[in-house]
Amino acid sequence: MTVRAVLSPIATAAGRRGELISTLSAENGPDVGPVTDIFDTLRPTAPDFSAALDIALDREGGVLIGTGEPMFDSRLAAAVGVPQFLVAAGEQDHLQLQQLSGQLVRVGRAPGGIAVMDGTSGSSALEAEGTAVPFLALDKVDEAEPRTPVIGPEVFERNLIIQARAAKAHIVLPEGDDDRILIAADQLLAKKVCDLTILGDPAAMAARSHELGLDLSGATLTDPTRGDDLERFAAEFAELRKSKGVTLDEARETMKDISYYATMMIHLGLADGMVSGAAHTTAHTIKPSFQIIKTVPEASIVSSVFLMVMDGVLWAFGDCAVNPNPTPAQLAEIAVVSAKTAAQFGIDPKVAMLSYSTGSSGAGEDVEAVAEAVTIARESAPELSVDGPLQFDAAVVESVGQKKLPGSSVAGKATVFVFPDLNSGNITYKAVQRTADALAVGPILQGLNKPVNDLSRGATVPDIVNTVAITAIQAGN
Structure with a gap:
């Protein structure tokens, strides 16, 4: 009470x-x-x-x-x-x-x-x-x-921590040479959010955490360049990639890469998920996942979604981080999987497939691609509430939505927004984040067999804490 x-x-x-x-x-x-x-x-x-x-x-x-x-x-x-x-x-x-x-x-x-x-x-x-x-x-x-x-940003973050704690997950953080990772790890351990393994030089991480006044005693600090696990990981990777001609010596060198090492930990059940990208590119974070843990059977692509949190407003935006120009079939897949991700975090998914035109009011190749994506999404997920093409105002303002697309169950009530391309999606999420004082949680990657999430290289400590909590929740579902 x-x-x-x-x-x-x-x-x-x-x-x-x-x-x-x-x-x-x-x-x-x-x-x-x-x-x-x-x-x-x-x-x-x-x-x-x-x-x-x-x-x-x-x-x-x-x-x-x-x-x-x-x-x-x-x-x-x-x-x-x-x-x-x-x-x-x-x-x-x-x-x-x-x-x-x-x-x-x-x-x-x-x-x-x-x-x-x-x-x-x-x-x-x-x-x-x-x-x-x-x-x-x-x-x-x-x-x-x-x-x-x-529900506002602070309430959402608090609920994330509670939900992540209940998942009892083990997350690996490969970038132990970044102060932001160490500070976030200290906060995650203090809040008992999850178990942590941090990759890097254990002596250097311990010394730096002492300088920063952090307590990392609850984390496992691991050097990915040496130890018995490196040889085991190399043998497993060589087996996984033998059809590509990867030798054991090549696999051994590959496993010294922090992203590959961390991903192999997930593959072998030594961790439940990974968060990386504070000091590395998205490609460096995701590529090992394609080669080791792979996508779920029903996924043809990996996509992303951002959770956008404002006072009384909780939205999901996809795809704003991975796919530059998705096809209609890929847009439909992004819509369906984004709805599932949104539901995991308390959003009742009503999916708007966005365009510069609403319904049949406009014409052109781009509009037709979105209309085709809506048809495919409805066929693949008949239970999903999805509509489009919709302009943004028609998706969020009920009076506008019902005027432009009368009778739609989504127009004016949308909670999940699927952008037609990466250009429009990335611009919009950043515009909302910076002008509406919104908490942007993500990108949350979708479609992989195990949760791997990417950080912006400009990520703040709260961003890292939130992303780890998201990853722990995904691992527990």
Whole structure:
């Protein structure tokens, strides 16, 4: 059970924070349960949204006294699924209440009410303004009804960690000479997300982790250029590639490559998945997978999907990282497998096959290719909700979608977006990521027998943590 409400002391009430907490905590005070002060709990650091979210979700009932910054507190309340109450001291705060209430209503997060420290029963000033927020005494806060949590980036990341932890996977990270990998590994181990093997020079990794103040004692540090496993891996690779004329000596040299070594670990069951690419190209990460673990029988290609997370919005974009110019049959396959990946992460898949034209309004080779892909996807996955060609606005805005493609179960409601080529897909995901403050998780590779995921060479530590968590979840499914 989480907290039941978030209280934001504003204006005059902000200066009476201690009094508010004492009143709520008093034996003869309102029956609101335990009172948690976010500042006292997070001190000495400044409030961080993820840390505040952990506090709110880990508490057993009661109320949370928020930061007093109403937008921060309202977003926290929405993420937890509880009402936010603005706490005023009385009529003297009515101007600030008018302004803040209006701001919250405009962003779709109207407060559940206004709690009044001095027991004022109402505010004629607010009522005259028509503010759609009831005045309540503090003893009414405990009667607040729960709300549906709004999934945003921080909630999604938190859920990823919980889901990955339950998978109990073993992930190999080949790039142990990159500080970002070591820092991410420290965080993953601290959160008990998965077991880890990190490839590189064990002495050098241990020394560097000590310099950075990291604890990698829970990871296995392995040198891929020596040891008994290298010879075993080489023999297995030579057997796998004998039809290509690969000798044992050639296989031995190949296995010294970190990506090949890590991929062979997965093939032989010594790891469940791999995350690489922070310091290497996508081709360097994926090529060994084609040669060793191969694709699932129903896949003709490997593709990718990005999970795009915003407050109250969770989308999947494919393919934005692998296939430059997919054929109609490949587009259809990307649509079907992207829908399956989206479902793994809580998205109800409604697949929009995107184009510069909607339905039959336009013509041309590119539009016809998308229309053909829709036909193929429907034939291969009759149960899948898929439609197109659709322009982006017709895919996401219901009024536009139903006007341009009446009766469609996808138009205006799409959650999975399949781009016609890599050019448009990569541009769009980066545009959404950078302009809509979206969390972009991926690329998540699809179609391989075992999970292997690629990092951008500009990946941040949170990117790496998220990708490892995704890989662990894939391994557990």
